[in-house]
Amino acid sequence: MTTIAKGLIQHTVVILVAKKERAITMEALLSKISCRVITTLSLYDALKTISQEMPHLVIADSELPDGSAANLYDRLEAHPILKKIPILVTILKKTKEELQAISKRKFAGFFLGIPEPKQFLVKTLEILSNTKTSPFFLDLDSTEADARLNVSFSGRVIGRTEDQLMIRSGADVDANASLVCVPSDVKYSPILVKSGNNMKDDEGIINTFPIGKVAGKGRLWVDKMPSLKTAASSAQKRTLLYYDPSIERAVQLAEVLKGFEIELNHAQTLNRAASALKSKPDSLGCIFLYELMNDASSIEWKKIYDTSPQGTRPPMIIGTTSLNSRSSAETKYIQKPFGLGPLIETLESCFERAEDVTNEVNKSGYAGIDVQYQAPGKLICLDEIGGVFQVKFPLVPGSKVKLNHALFKLIPNDFDEVLVANIVKEPNMVDTWQIRFEALKAGTSKTKHWEKISKAWDLYIKTNQASEAS
Amino acid sequence: MAWKILIADFMKDPEMDPFYEELLAFDSEVVFSVSHSVDDFSVHMGSTELVALVVVAKDFTPEVEIAYRQYQQLIGCLPDFLALICDEPNPRFMVSVFEFGVENILKKDQCVVKLKALAEKVKITLADPTTPEHHAIKLAVGMKTSNQSLIAEAGNAMRSIAGEDYRAAYFAGRALEAQGVYAEAESAYRQAYSINKMFRPGSSSLAETLMVTGKINEAVTLLEKLEKSNPRDIARKSALIAAYTEQGQPEKAAKALAEATAINPEHPKLIEAKVNVMLSEGKLAEAFHLIPKMENAGILFASRLNDMGIQLSKSGKAKHALALYNKAHKIVRTDLKYKLSMNCALACRRLEDFEMALKYLARCKKEFGRSYDKLDQLIVATKGALEMKAKSSNEAS
Numbered sequence: 001m002t003t004i005a006k007g008l009i010q011h012t013v014v015i016l017v018a019k020k021e022r023a024i025t026m027e028a029l030l031s032k033i034s035c036r037v038i039t040t041l042s043l044y045d046a047l048k049t050i051s052q053e054m055p056h057l058v059i060a061d062s063e064l065p066d067g068s069a070a071n072l073y074d075r076l077e078a079h080p081i082l083k084k085i086p087i088l089v090t091i092l093k094k095t096k097e098e099l100q101a102i103s104k105r106k107f108a109g110f111f112l113g114i115p116e117p118k119q120f121l122v123k124t125l126e127i128l129s130n131t132k133t134s135p136f137f138l139d140l141d142s143t144e145a146d147a148r149l150n151v152s153f154s155g156r157v158i159g160r161t162e163d164q165l166m167i168r169s170g171a172d173v174d175a176n177a178s179l180v181c182v183p184s185d186v187k188y189s190p191i192l193v194k195s196g197n198n199m200k201d202d203e204g205i206i207n208t209f210p211i212g213k214v215a216g217k218g219r220l221w222v223d224k225m226p227s228l229k230t231a232a233s234s235a236q237k238r239t240l241l242y243y244d245p246s247i248e249r250a251v252q253l254a255e256v257l258k259g260f261e262i263e264l265n266h267a268q269t270l271n272r273a274a275s276a277l278k279s280k281p282d283s284l285g286c287i288f289l290y291e292l293m294n295d296a297s298s299i300e301w302k303k304i305y306d307t308s309p310q311g312t313r314p315p316m317i318i319g320t321t322s323l324n325s326r327s328s329a330e331t332k333y334i335q336k337p338f339g340l341g342p343l344i345e346t347l348e349s350c351f352e353r354a355e356d357v358t359n360e361v362n363k364s365g366y367a368g369i370d371v372q373y374q375a376p377g378k379l380i381c382l383d384e385i386g387g388v389f390q391v392k393f394p395l396v397p398g399s400k401v402k403l404n405h406a407l408f409k410l411i412p413n414d415f416d417e418v419l420v421a422n423i424v425k426e427p428n429m430v431d432t433w434q435i436r437f438e439a440l441k442a443g444t445s446k447t448k449h450w451e452k453i454s455k456a457w458d459l460y461i462k463t464n465q466a467s468e469a470s
Numbered sequence: 471m472a473w474k475i476l477i478a479d480f481m482k483d484p485e486m487d488p489f490y491e492e493l494l495a496f497d498s499e500v501v502f503s504v505s506h507s508v509d510d511f512s513v514h515m516g517s518t519e520l521v522a523l524v525v526v527a528k529d530f531t532p533e534v535e536i537a538y539r540q541y542q543q544l545i546g547c548l549p550d551f552l553a554l555i556c557d558e559p560n561p562r563f564m565v566s567v568f569e570f571g572v573e574n575i576l577k578k579d580q581c582v583v584k585l586k587a588l589a590e591k592v593k594i595t596l597a598d599p600t601t602p603e604h605h606a607i608k609l610a611v612g613m614k615t616s617n618q619s620l621i622a623e624a625g626n627a628m629r630s631i632a633g634e635d636y637r638a639a640y641f642a643g644r645a646l647e648a649q650g651v652y653a654e655a656e657s658a659y660r661q662a663y664s665i666n667k668m669f670r671p672g673s674s675s676l677a678e679t680l681m682v683t684g685k686i687n688e689a690v691t692l693l694e695k696l697e698k699s700n701p702r703d704i705a706r707k708s709a710l711i712a713a714y715t716e717q718g719q720p721e722k723a724a725k726a727l728a729e730a731t732a733i734n735p736e737h738p739k740l741i742e743a744k745v746n747v748m749l750s751e752g753k754l755a756e757a758f759h760l761i762p763k764m765e766n767a768g769i770l771f772a773s774r775l776n777d778m779g780i781q782l783s784k785s786g787k788a789k790h791a792l793a794l795y796n797k798a799h800k801i802v803r804t805d806l807k808y809k810l811s812m813n814c815a816l817a818c819r820r821l822e823d824f825e826m827a828l829k830y831l832a833r834c835k836k837e838f839g840r841s842y843d844k845l846d847q848l849i850v851a852t853k854g855a856l857e858m859k860a861k862s863s864n865e866a867s
Contacts (some may be wrong), residue, residue, distance in 0.1 A: 144545075215635040219665070257744030259699020321577070337556060337574035340564045341549075341668055356639035432585060 004380065005424035005434045007155050011128050012036045012053055016046040016060040016072065016252040022114075026059060027118055033125065043067035046245065047075055050082060054446040056135060057108075057127055061097045062091045068448075070101035081173040081447055081454075084135035084205075090114065096326040136384040136450050138457055145464070149377040149389055150404040155181070155207065157369040159361045160225045163191065163348050164208045166357055167371065170400050171420075172198045172329070173207045175342065176431055177375065177393030181218070185256055185371040189217035195345050200329035201354035208352065210345045221369075232285065232351040239263045239283055241314070243273040244290040270297040271447045275323055281312040286350040315350040324397070325424055331356075367400045379405055381454055384446045386418060386438040394433045397419045403437070410456040414449075417437055472520045473592055477504045477555075477583070478531040479512050479589065485525055489582050500589040508533055516539050518611045522551035522558075522592055524576075524585065529559075529565040532734070538570040539705075539782060543766055546644050548603055548637070548669035549573035555581050565700045569670045602628065602637040609641055612754040613648050613805050616823045621648050632658060636666035636836045641674055647769060652682045665679075670696070675707060676865060684758075686716045686724040704730050708743030715747045723747065723787035738765040749774045754782070754790060764801040771798070772806045779813050788820040808837035815848065823854035 013035045017023045023039040030037045038053060040046040043066045050058060058076075060069040068406040069089045076082045086108030089096050094112060108127050110120070131359055140147045149186075155169035172195035173179065182190045193209040200206070201325065216224050232238060242264050244250045254264040267273035267282070277284065287305075292298050305316065317332045325333035334346055361368075395401065399420045408415040422436040440449055477493070493502040505511040512572035514520055523541045525768035527534045542550070546574050553574040554567050564575070595603045605627045612620030632639040643658035656679040673696055679702060680689035690713045693706055700706075707730040714723035724798025728741050742761045748757035757778075764771075775798050782791040792814055799810040831849050834843055 212636060212668050217634055219634045223665075255701075256561045256565045256699050259696070305664055335576040337559055338563075338564075339575050340568040341573040342565075344668065404572060429583075429587075432644070 002251060004427060008388065008422055008436045009383075010034055010036050010422075010425045011057065012038070012055040014046060014049055014055040014058045015039045015055065016043070016058060016064065017041065018061050018064055018067075024060065025117065026120065029121055030124070034123065035128075041065070043071055043075075046072060047393055050076065050085065051079075051447060052445065054082070054136060054450065055085060055287050057090045059090070059124070059126065061095060062102060062110075068098075070105060071106070072106045073107065074174075080353065081136070081450055082090075086130075086135065087280045088123065088127060096351055111288050138382040138387075138453065140379050140381060143461075145460070146406070147302070148405075149378045149379045150374055151377045151389065151391055151395075151401050152372045152374045152404065153401045155371045155373055157181075157225075157371055158206070159228045159357070159364065159366055159368075160211060160222065161228050161230055161352070163211055163233065164216055164352065165211055166228075166361075167193075167209070167224060167373075168203070169373065170206055171207075171210075172205060172327075172396035173371075173373075173400060173455060174327070174394045174396070175334075175346070179393075180216075180374045181371045182371065183218070185221060188369055191216040191218035194449060195342065197332065197346060197349035198329045198358065199349075199352060199354035201358055203358065204432045205329070206357060207353050208349045210348070226364055226366060228357065228364060230352055230356045230360050232348075232353065232356070235261075235285075235351075237261050238351045239264050239265055240287040240341045240349075241265050241267065241276050241284045242290070243267045243270055245269070246460060248289075249290070256340065257347075258273050261345075262347060270301040277304060277308060280408055281314065284314045286317065286347060288319075288347070290319045292318050292320075317350060328392075344437050345397055368412045377403075379389070379403075379407075380434065382457075385440045386421070386436070390426070391433055391434050391435060391439065392431050394425070394436055394458070395403055395425050397422055401437075410459055411452050414441070414452065416460055424449070471519060472516065472761045473481065473593065473596060474514070475500060475502050475504060475522040475524060475583075476511070476514050476520055477524045477526060478534075478537045479504060479506055480508065480511075480531070480537075481527065482506050485578060486581075487720070488692045492582050493585060494726060496586060496589065498586075498589050498593070500592045502585070502589070507625045508536055511537060514823070515544055515554065516614065516805070518614055521545070521547070521607050522553075522588060523594065524568075524581075524588075525555045526555040527563075528542055528556060528752075530563045532737075535566070538572065539566065539766075542570055543615060544669060546606055546641055547669075548606055549605060549669075550595070551588075551603065553584075553588065562702065566702070569674070569700065569703055569706075571669060571671045573797060600631075602635055602641060604854070606641045607824050609645050609648075609850070612625075612839075613644075613765065616767050616805075616808075616837055618839040618842075621645055621803045621839075630764055632661055636662045636672060640669065643672075643679070647675075647679070650809070651777045652679055652769065655679050656685075672704065674709075677706075678768060678770055681709065681713060681716070682754050682769050686713055689713050690717060701729070702733055703739040705739040708739040708746075709738075709770070711743040712728055712746040712750075712774075715750050739761070742767050742771055745782055746774050747773060752778075752781070754778070754794065756793065758797065761801060762852045767802045769803075769806065772802055776809070776813060779817065783817060783820045792817040792821070806835045812845070812848075815852070819852060819855070822855075822859065824852050825858060827852045828856065851863070 013030050013038060015023045015026055027037050036047055040049050040268055043064050060072055062069045073087055076085060077189045086443040089102055089107050089110040091102060091110055091112050109123050152171060153171045155167040158168050161165050175195050177196055178192060178194040181193050182192055194213050195210055197208045198205055240262050245268060245408060247268060250266040257264050265276060267276055271436060317334055319336045321335045321336050327333050332346060375391055377389045380390055397420050400417050403415045403418055418437040418439045420435055421438045423433050426432040426434060488502050488731055496502060503514055505514055525534055525537050542583055544646045549571045549686060552572045552574055554572050555576045555578060557577050559575060584635035586646045595601050597605060598604055605624045609624035627640055628638045628642035630643060632642045639658050639662035643655045643662060659676035659679055661670055663676050677689045677692045693710050696706060698699060707726050710726045711723045741760055745760050745764060779791040779795060795810050795817060802810055810835035811830050815827045815834060818827035818830060837843060
């Protein structure tokens with residue numbers, strides 16, 4: 001059974017207290033463990049909030065202005081979905097009536113008096129981890145259901161240069177991703193693309209892939225595409241600003257890059273790099289920082305880079321040993337150690353400008369080809385706002401993807417477009433990421449969404465069992 | 471049969487020992503082996519189960535080059551099945567391994583997880599008959615065992631998908647080269663180059679076949695372009711030395727020779743280049759003296775030798791040609807030995823030693839893996855000539 005990666009899902013906790021001051025310490029402690037906290041001051045407000053938010057835990061004072069924790073328990077218990085929410089009670093007065101009311105009901109736990117912070121955290125974490133990600137949790141991984149999933153998102157092939165294929169889409173692609181690209185028009189065969197990079201312009205995202213690594217039957221239509229004459233692809237020489245404290249390494253890299261028509265402009269310190277950026281940003285095609293430490297010069301560099309005019313600011317590549325660095329269209333991370341091929345591919349991509357590409361595409365009149373990126377994944381679980389799936393490459397938070405699974409066919413439209421909310425790399429598996437997605441549509445309550453999921457799941461299980469029996 | 475991933479660690483890095491322990495105990499359809507010497511490494515490379523290579527090194531030493539070159543010669547270049555473990559390779563090291571198609575560079579502390587993932591990838595890829603890797607390994611087995619049927623089968627499979635993937639085009643070229651069809655091999659390598667210009671083994675193979683098919687100017691243009699990003703590759707410098715000599719540019723050849731000698735005067739490819747030049751200039755004695763120092767000589771050398779031998783035979787020096795061929799047979803690439811055996815047979819025919827010629831023809835058939843038209847015709851003709859000779863000497867007596 002797959003464990004949900006730590007930090008992937010943010011828990012929601014509702015605090016119900018008689019006095020606001022009572023909540024202050026609890027709010028701080030829960031924020032420390034990355035919980036989303038909503039504080040309510042009456043039973044009425046709490047019930048309304050719980051119904052809307054479907055929290056993973058409620059922490060309530062036993063005595064309230066308009067009722068008690070026992071009342072809260074009874075009201076939730078009567079609800080077919082909300083009864084799953086664990087309630088932790090703080091018994092302040094310890095009267096016989098309070099204690100009796102608590103003992104007659106199956107609360108998740110209780111504190112006699114105000115708990116010590118450590119005691120509070122231990123108990124809270126214990127309850128949250130027991131419910132996995134949520135009390136509303138459909139763990140596909142532990143069932144016999146087929147958890148295989150197809151993750152897809154739309155794109156449009158807009159053109160190519162000699163080195164790169166350009167696809168406009170709604171999502172960033174990662175350099176580690178190998179994606180099947182299926183054209184909507186069946187007369188074009190699918191292609192496999194890898195080692196992707198991203199650019200952004202006013203129209204959105206352009207994914208770029210090294211042409212040399214495009215494979216598959218569809219290679220034939222890629223080869224026939226007209227080649228765009230962008231400024232970068234037409235340039236005799238491209239200039240790279242390279243920061244590296246090691247002169248020897250810089251000299252060697254300059255020699256190597258000469259063979260790829262890239263001129264290296266070496267800065268031995270970040271201050272020198274910043275000066276070069278300030279004095280002639282237009283002449284620089286790209287910036288490559290061999291490393292970026294957490295020190296004063298890095299802070300200064302970031303300030304200068306961020307304040308340089310966006311129109312002339314070259315994209316930046318930063319060498320990193322961190323496994324969790326996330327690239328954006330403007331700042332790309334390349335994991336050290338890296339091979340020469342991946343470095344050149346990243347540089348080639350960075351030299352291109354999205355606006356230039358778009359202009360050349362418009363000039364060329366090329367109609368483009370609609371495609372669907374597809375990649376296999378594994379559905380791990382579903383919960384009240386979405387769920388978790390596993391893929392072999394990182395998706396970028398904020399991207400929108402489509403999930404295809406037999407279960408989702410029973411809930412049409414709900415999983416046509418889900419939002420990638422968070423991603424965490426699986427620590428013990430290579431090239432495997434867990435993706436937290438949100439499927440909740442605007443205007444739909446969590447309870448309604450979860451009701452649909454539960455019904456669909458029951459039907460899915462029945463249908464599968466019936467087909468197995470036959 | 472369990473596929474094998476070989477880890478070559480010639481510097482015997484003690485930090486790697488706990489990782490080796492874990493990898494050697496890895497229970498899977500794909501197993502790991504570790505080699506700490508070049509001799510042991512060569513033994514492993516001869517195995518038909520070996521499919522992937524990982525080298526542990528801090529710099530591009532002669533041993534590291536031997537490792538990647540042997541893999542390239544015996545299996546080809548499968549970028550996804552090659553890796554280097556080095557925490558911080560310098561750019562010269564990066565470009566040197568890039569010549570062999572190596573793009574995966576791993577940190578020591580991540581190598582176990584990454585190599586286990588590689589094992590999984592090897593298992594899945596080789597089980598899939600639609601992948602270039604599947605056919606590439608089949609081709610490698612065919613070449614190691616001189617099985618021309620397997621070579622042809624793998625080659626045909628690659629040719630059918632050569633337009634879809636630069637790796638398939640490259641391996642189609644290798645198969646055609648192994649079958650001695652150099653013009654078609656050139657076309658296949660050209661296709662690989664046109665699909666992916668960054669793939670160095672494809673570019674280098676194209677340059678070599680251009681030289682064999684006589685397109686020297688185009689070969690020089692390509693080699694000079696590749697030289698710009700890595701002027702320290704002795705194999706390429708050696709090819710340039712031979713090409714400049716063919717073009718009649720002795721100054722350029724001498725300059726390239728001086729540069730290569732300054733980098734590594736004992737490099738086997740440099741010696742091969744010198745021998746190629748000597749053969750072109752008819753300096754047989756000097757070439758003869760240097761040939762034993764060569765290793766795994768390629769198609770260019772085999773082609774020059776063929777030209778030289780024909781000239782010697784025509785000028786009545788068939789004995790010299792035979793001696794040259796026999797010396798070269800010891801050092802030429804395994805898949806080219808049959809050509810030398812054929813040349814030996816032809817030289818023996820000129821010396822009218824038909825019995826010896828038939829022995830060389832039998833060796834040629836064994837090394838090629840099966841009969842082929844020219845060979846069969848020659849066997850028939852030689853047997854006929856032997857009978858005629860026997861008949862003549864009976865009549866004379």
